[in-house]
Amino acid sequence: MTFPYTLTRVGVLMTPEPGNELEAEGVLNPATGHTPDRKVHLLPRLVAAGNVSRVGLASISLDDGVPVGVQREGVVLAPDEGWERGANNAGVEDPRVTFLAALGLHVMTYVAYGPLGPKPALAVSSNLRDWRRLGPLHFEYQPSLDTDLNLFPNKDTVFFPRPVPGPDGEPSYAMLHRPMWDLGWFREGEGVHLPAGVTDQRPGIWVSFIPVAEVERDVRNLVHLRYHRLVAMPEYPFEALKIGAGPPPLWTPEGWLVIHHGVTGGQPKGFDPTTQEVTYSAGALLLDTEDVTKVIDRTSEPLLIPETEEERTGTVANVVFPTAIEEIECVRYVFYGMADAKIGVARLEKV
Numbered sequence: 001m002t003f004p005y006t007l008t009r010v011g012v013l014m015t016p017e018p019g020n021e022l023e024a025e026g027v028l029n030p031a032t033g034h035t036p037d038r039k040v041h042l043l044p045r046l047v048a049a050g051n052v053s054r055v056g057l058a059s060i061s062l063d064d065g066v067p068v069g070v071q072r073e074g075v076v077l078a079p080d081e082g083w084e085r086g087a088n089n090a091g092v093e094d095p096r097v098t099f100l101a102a103l104g105l106h107v108m109t110y111v112a113y114g115p116l117g118p119k120p121a122l123a124v125s126s127n128l129r130d131w132r133r134l135g136p137l138h139f140e141y142q143p144s145l146d147t148d149l150n151l152f153p154n155k156d157t158v159f160f161p162r163p164v165p166g167p168d169g170e171p172s173y174a175m176l177h178r179p180m181w182d183l184g185w186f187r188e189g190e191g192v193h194l195p196a197g198v199t200d201q202r203p204g205i206w207v208s209f210i211p212v213a214e215v216e217r218d219v220r221n222l223v224h225l226r227y228h229r230l231v232a233m234p235e236y237p238f239e240a241l242k243i244g245a246g247p248p249p250l251w252t253p254e255g256w257l258v259i260h261h262g263v264t265g266g267q268p269k270g271f272d273p274t275t276q277e278v279t280y281s282a283g284a285l286l287l288d289t290e291d292v293t294k295v296i297d298r299t300s301e302p303l304l305i306p307e308t309e310e311e312r313t314g315t316v317a318n319v320v321f322p323t324a325i326e327e328i329e330c331v332r333y334v335f336y337g338m339a340d341a342k343i344g345v346a347r348l349e350k351v
Helices: 212-217 219-223
Strands: 005-014 026-034 040-048 052-063 066-077 092-100 105-114 117-125 132-136 154-159 171-179 205-211 224-232 242-245 250-252 255-266 277-287 295-298 320-328 331-338 342-350
Touching: 005 040, 005 066, 005 331, 026 052, 026 320, 040 066, 040 092, 040 320, 052 092, 052 105, 066 331, 092 154, 092 320, 105 154, 117 154, 117 219, 132 219, 154 242, 171 212, 171 224, 171 242, 205 212, 205 242, 212 219, 219 224, 224 277, 224 295, 255 320, 277 320, 320 342
Parallel strands: 026 092, 026 342
Antiparallel strands: 005 342, 026 040, 026 331, 040 052, 052 066, 092 105, 105 117, 117 132, 154 171, 171 205, 205 224, 242 255, 250 255, 255 277, 277 295, 320 331, 331 342
C-alpha cells in the first residue's frame, strides 16, 4: 500500500542574517502561525554563540502564494527564567505552535535547556507576539509505568489542534512527546531506566492527555498531563536510532497525519548536536481519529531525505527536521530545519 502523502521541496526560506549576533550559529526548526491580521508568520529558533537559543518572529513573504522569504520582527521568547538556564548552558529551543481554536490561543511547546538538560515547557499567546509562560510540563504519576516521567529529558512535544477522545472516554487535549530513558548523562553509572512494559530503550513517540473540562476551567491545567501511552517506536531503517513528532498533527480523511523525523547513525552521550554522526529524514504516521494511540499506517521509506547542500552541510550535517505545517492559498507547506543551520519549505500533497 502506498502512503497517501508526499513532500516536495520548494526551497530555502530563511538563512542566518549576516552580522546578527542572535543568529550567529543558525536559524532552524521553526513553528508557524497566523497573527490576528491573518498573516502567516514563522517562529524560528535563533541560535547565538555558545548554543544559546531564542524564539524569533518573522512574517513570511509570498510570491504567487509560495513562501519565498521572511521579514524579521524580533524575539518573542528568550531564556530569561532560571529553569531555562544552567551554569554553562541556556536556551528556549525547537518551538512547536498549535492554535487551539476553542480557547482562541496559540499554544507553544518548547524545550527549556536548563540545569538538568532539555525539559519540555509551555507558553500561550493570542497574537504570536506576547507569550505567557505556563511553566514546565508535568507528567502525572502513573503506577502502571513504575516510573516518574518527570525524571527524564523530553523533546518533540506538540499538541493536537482540537480535542480527541481520551483513554477515559472524556474529550481531551492530547500532546505528543518523546522521553529519553538514559539518565547516565547527569548521574554517572545510572544508565537506562525503562518504564514497565517497555523493552526497547530507543526514544519513541508517546502521547499524554488532559481533559477539556479541566483546561476550560483554567488554561494553566494544560501543563498537567496524564494517561501516558506509547504510540510508535522506530520500525524502519531510516528511523533505526529514534523517532520524534514534528508539526502539529493534521486532521485528514485518512486519520491524523503526523509528520515525524526518523534518525539513523551514531549518537554519543550527551546533548551536544555537533558530536552526532546521524541522518535525520522526514517520515509520517497516520493515527486513528477515535484512538490517537493507534497507528493505522506509516511510511516505510522517508518522504524527504537530506540531499541538497543546505541539508547536508551545517551545524549538524545531514538533517531534515520538519516542525510546522501551514495552509497557504489552499496549498499545505511543511517548514523544516536544514542541517541545524537554515530553514526550508516543502509542499505537502496527497497522492
